[in-house]
Amino acid sequence: WWRPDLFDNEVIGFSKKTLAALEKLPRNASLKDITKEEKAKVIGITGSADTRKLCNLNLLRAKIEDKKKGLLDSLYEIFRITGYISQLMAKPSVENEEKLYNIAQLTGLFDRYERRFSRPSAKSLLWLLYKKTMDKGMDQVITTGENAAKCMTVHKAKGLEFPAVVVCSCIEGDFPLRYRARETICGIPIPPDMLKSKEPDMDEHLEEELRLFYVAITRAQDLLVITVPDKINVRKAKRSSFVKMIEEYVTETVDSDITMEKKYKQPKPVTTLSYSAVHAYKDCPFRYKINYVYGFVSPTEPMQRLGIIIHNVLQKVNWALQNDRNVTGEILKKFMEESWLPIAGKKTEENFRKQVFEHIKDYIAFARKEFKRIQCFEKPFTHIDGSLIMRGKVDLVAEDKSGKNVLVDFKAMKKEGIKKTGVEDQLGIYRHCLMDMKIDRMATYTFYDNQFTDFTYDEKATKRLLSDVTSGLLKESFPMKKDKTDCDACPYQFICAELPNG
Template sequence: MVDYSDEIAMYKLLAMSVWKLTPREYMDINRLAREERLTLFEELEKLWNIKLGQEEKIPLDEIEDIENPIIEKIFNADSIAGVTNLLTILQSSILKVKDNRPMTEILYEFVKSSGYLDSFVSEESADGLFAVSNIQKFFESIKKYEKDNPDSNIYEYVDFIEYCIEVGESPVVDQSELEDFNAVNILTVHGSKGLEFPAVFLVNLVAQRFPSRNMSDSIPMPEDLIKEMLDKKMSQEEAHIQEERRLFYVGATRAKEKLYLSAASFYGDAKTKKKPSVFLYEILDRDVAEEFNFEKGKVSIDGYEGQENTSIIPKEVKIELMKNFSYSQLDTYELCPRKYEYAYVLRVPQKPNASLSFGTTVHNTLKDFYTLLKTSKEGIEGIVSEPTLEELLKLYNKNWVRAGYDNTKHENMKKEQGEKMLKRYFERIYSNDETPLDLEESFVMHLGESTFAGKIDRIDLIQEDNGVKQVCIVDYKTGKVKKEADIKKDLQLPLYAIFVEEKLGYKVVSAQYIFLEEGVKIEADISQKRREKAKERMVEIIENIKARDFHAEPDMFKCGMCDYRTVCEFAKT
């Protein structure tokens, strides 16, 4: 209801069993959406020939009586009825959002009309009743939010929910409700107070994690207001360790039969080896330092060692991997192999991205602009004039892609930044002495059973020597300027240089990355040695993909920018 272009949310919605969609039917919807460059929401609208929310009321028979051969080919009768029901609910909900109806009313219609609530009630099992209880608690939390924020709306509530998830807030579950379930409870030590379990696992038992670092309060608490006055002779660090020791005692004494103490030498992508928690020495009454000599990347449980899982899909399950690769795919794999698996193997849809839309706009604008320059140089002097700044900005507005922006304000702000960026480019970097030979030149290289395809933004003629055109290849970047070390490792232009010489017969004498946002032009290393290394790395990545090595490489910054952070179990956010 808040953002119909959110493909991850739409995927989760369609994956609900109440719509009776088979995995193959979902794949077909996704395939059609990708082919037609539509969101999943827009693809369903197109298939059912409706526009949700545009009219005050769409007659139910218009949604139900759809005569579309594509629908009949893709869906069975149950899934047609299920998707029709979904679209009917969405239409009603959109109108309720417009009328600012209470969120509880919108959500209640959804869980009832969809059959979602009934699906748990009909189970007549403890699991089903527990699910219904959780739904009820969610309704109560919404009622409380609406009561505390009477002027709020669904957009602000979704922001509130996302913030709660981000900070790790979770409602406390009544322990008595879990007694009939063979399940694992994940709790903070504070949250476990007063509870008991047959087995307890205490994790993160390393220095600076448990006990945690001593972080001083940003606003010091006056001693007169502290209920438990600490020993005046005790330092702040000692007082902190004492409080952490109390928490450790609380956690350890939750176990009725077995207590497991867990620690690791390394966490995530950290390079520094961790030291054991002082509490391990105290509770075990022995030196545990020797037990911390594990190799990074391996785990040890009761003598069993094994590598981390390198793929979401088990190796014994046969899947067909693509044989055609692009630079963006290789770059995604270099960034994180697990992200590659989500994007190109499982093909989980990604939310429309403002950066991607902006990049597409700028690339198309510069292509059209340099086409005018090329035409002016090939035409009759005085009849076809060189392109101007005014024409550049007109092309920018013509090519503007609106998808992916948070709201109109965000879009307008980015559009204004783009105009300033292109003005700066025209004044600092553009020269009418440039002679573009090829624009957005596509290519394909064959590598055994695989192919590598790409598109070169611009190829400029430098000079012609003995009938051989000497050229410079140019690639536009709309992001921040890369570090020198990252540019040296970049595969893109060295690989493109190989293609230009092998397929087009040009001699590549230079290559440039142009970082448009900051108006910076940087030369790339396309020496023979660099080209060979780039090709070796490309082949290595392709071989890793064929071997289904899709291990995760979690990183706080990379995961924070990743569309799959909400579904990836290794995401660090």
């Protein structure tokens, strides 16, 4: 499958000269052995950038075959090799923005896939894609800006209203959609056990489409435009029977050029943030944009996985401590088994298991000694502050032996590393959001050295931080950070490196 025509696409972006050289090769020629410049020259590829790309793609291919690279990791590696993401970002346009949103969706999908299926296969990936499209989760592109036009499916528009709504392509076959029992996706048969138990029959399908049409036309507050093309390519199109049903209400039929006189005052936009988003924006607004505006998900590093595992085990341990249950070594092992996530490499995994066991044992001893009572753990909160909504989860609130309530954040690291995580801001924001709770102390518990570190609450600094971030977001200001010292640890460094000012 590693044939010349695979390389003729926008993502790889070979030059015309290289593509012409590839075209001269037999259709079934394999390019997998071209890992050196001399070999590329033999088949007529001489440009240094394209030679490098091809050699690196072949090295990546070998790693994928050896199962040394996961799906999401491989996708990022392709972008690293081809520079495709940077190219899209370097030329801002609606089309490129849309591509970035879609690629970001794909990274999220691959991430979910890898978390759920420890043994990747075409069948399980197909199942996830099928489920995702059925969930109607990938049917919306919202361009930024409060006055931007929003493009979405009718399903996604349920419950929303807009001053003007355009319902496109109201022709037979599109709206109502042509009836067909769904048995394939992109021509690939869906395994029978994955098909819905009952597909709707023709009448049910039409009723459902009519309900959907009703939803579509009732989203408009003032102006509803229904477009009915005469032709689709060369095929003559037939006006939808649904449009005929509402014909008596149509006030005007025009060919084009609809102008709107009325000015609409939009409500003040509301920003919803988590602490991680605030931290990302404060550290580097450009990274925030990649993560939270486009929605890119980066591959999880083994140490991050370890952090997730520790948090998962802690939930169970804190529940046991809160309910005065004994946590023996056997019970702890069971908690770990239930919370474990696959980590690459058997040796690394065994090592991690030992570490987690010891660290949690230390924490249990610490909690029994220092806390009188566990008030709550993994407590979700939503705090509304004018046009800002803060959401998050607090790791733990406990009453210490002197009767003070302490807000605790767990960190899977040593004490010396916590400064960099911006934990002071994090605890300050949590405390600010938990106004209804009496909090006397704020602290972190670092697992790798069993340390409890207190922090003081600076209310002014917390409010200033939230207001700075909110106003930056409202201005849609996403510059790259100037001080590049920590960029080496950023998963998007390969994007910035190719951009001006990067």
